Amino acid sequence: SQQGEEDPQALSIQEGENATMNCSYKTSINNLQWYRQNSGRGLVHLILIRSNEREKHSGRLRVTLDTSKKSSSLLITASRAADTASYFCATDVTSGGSYIPTFGRGTSLIVHP
Amino acid sequence: DSGVTQTPKHLITATGQRVTLRCSPRSGDLSVYWYQQSLDQGLQFLIQYYNGEERAKGNILERFSAQQFPDLHSELNLSSLELGDSALYFCASSVATGTSGGSPYNEQFFGPGTRLTVL
Numbered sequence: 001s002q003q004g005e006e007d008p009q010a011l012s013i014q015e016g017e018n019a020t021m022n023c024s025y026k027t028s029i030n031n032l033q034w035y036r037q038n039s040g041r042g043l044v045h046l047i048l049i050r051s052n053e054r055e056k057h058s059g060r061l062r063v064t065l066d067t068s069k070k071s072s073s074l075l076i077t078a079s080r081a082a083d084t085a086s087y088f089c090a091t092d093v094t095s096g097g098s099y100i101p102t103f104g105r106g107t108s109l110i111v112h113p
Numbered sequence: 114d115s116g117v118t119q120t121p122k123h124l125i126t127a128t129g130q131r132v133t134l135r136c137s138p139r140s141g142d143l144s145v146y147w148y149q150q151s152l153d154q155g156l157q158f159l160i161q162y163y164n165g166e167e168r169a170k171g172n173i174l175e176r177f178s179a180q181q182f183p184d185l186h187s188e189l190n191l192s193s194l195e196l197g198d199s200a201l202y203f204c205a206s207s208v209a210t211g212t213s214g215g216s217p218y219n220e221q222f223f224g225p226g227t228r229l230t231v232l
Contacts, residue, residue: 033220042115042203042223043156088156100146100169101221105155 004032004089004104012110019076021107023089024069032065033090033101034074043088046074081113116140117206117224125230131192134227138185138206144168145187146207146221147179151200162187194231201226 004025013019023032031050035043049056049065049072056063062075076083086108090101116139124132138145147159149172158171162181173179176194181187191198205221 035223040201040226040228042117042225043205043221044115044223045220048220100158100161100171102158103148103156 004091004102006087006089006104006107008107009105010108010110012112013079015079015081015111015113017079017111019079019083019109019111021074021087021109023072023074023104025072025089025091026070027091029067029091030099031092032063032072034061034063034072035088035090035103037086037088037106039085046087076109079109079111081111083109084111085109115222115224117204117222119202119204119224119227121227122225123228123230125232126194127232128194128196130194130231131190132194132229134189134191134202134204134229136187136189136204136206136224138187138204139222142206142208142222143185144207144219145181145185146205147173147187147189148203148205149200150203150226154200156203159189191229196231199229199231201228203227 004023007022033048034046037043047058049063060077065072086106088103088106090103092099118137120135143164146161150156159173160179161169165181176192179189203226205223207219207221
């Protein structure tokens with residue numbers, strides 16, 4: 001089963017608008033990461049937030065983490081058509097001394113020019 | 114370009130066949146992870162190798178196996194293929210496996226994937 005689940009499954013907005021995606025997870029974590037995937041391509045790492053952090057920024061990206069609610073959000077400000085992609089959150093699950101990133105099903109974002 | 118390479122890019126084969134997917138990690142990365150991505154299951158972790166040794170196993174079928182060679186490249190072998198094995202297969206690499214305690218997780222770098230179609 002998935003550790004993290006993104007919401008909404010799909011999001012369609014106009015260029016210039018902000019896009020907010022949410023991720024909920026089930027068990028305690030060390031880190032939470034957000035990745036982006038263009039159609040049929042590999043995932044690209046966007047940002048990592050540690051469990052003791054509440055907010056992190058990277059360019060037009062803002063990530064928040066609420067460990068009490070076991071949730072995170074990814075905000076993309078002033079969206080561009082090039083932001084069209086699927087966005088995944090990944091939480092680390094311990095397995096035999098390794099920390100395995102476990103991905104949700106993703107949010108599909110379409111930004112209309 | 115992530116620095117992770119995967120071959121082949123596309124693979125079309127028939128049910129019952131066996132295929133091998135290849136992955137070369139980024140220079141200096143010791144960990145290789147394999148993932149399967151399908152429409153109905155999302156991105157599923159299959160298996161991880163670190164410096165030649167298996168470190169973690171996920172939802173990997175018994176028909177599937179993997180190994181990591183001394184030069185750190187990895188191969189994923191899929192046998193007795195079924196229609197449901199059609200998917201995108203990604204490998205990813207990272208610097209290390211992580212350590213117990215602290216914030217162990219390192220960013221993963223994904224390859225472009227191999228699209229497997231089983232007819």
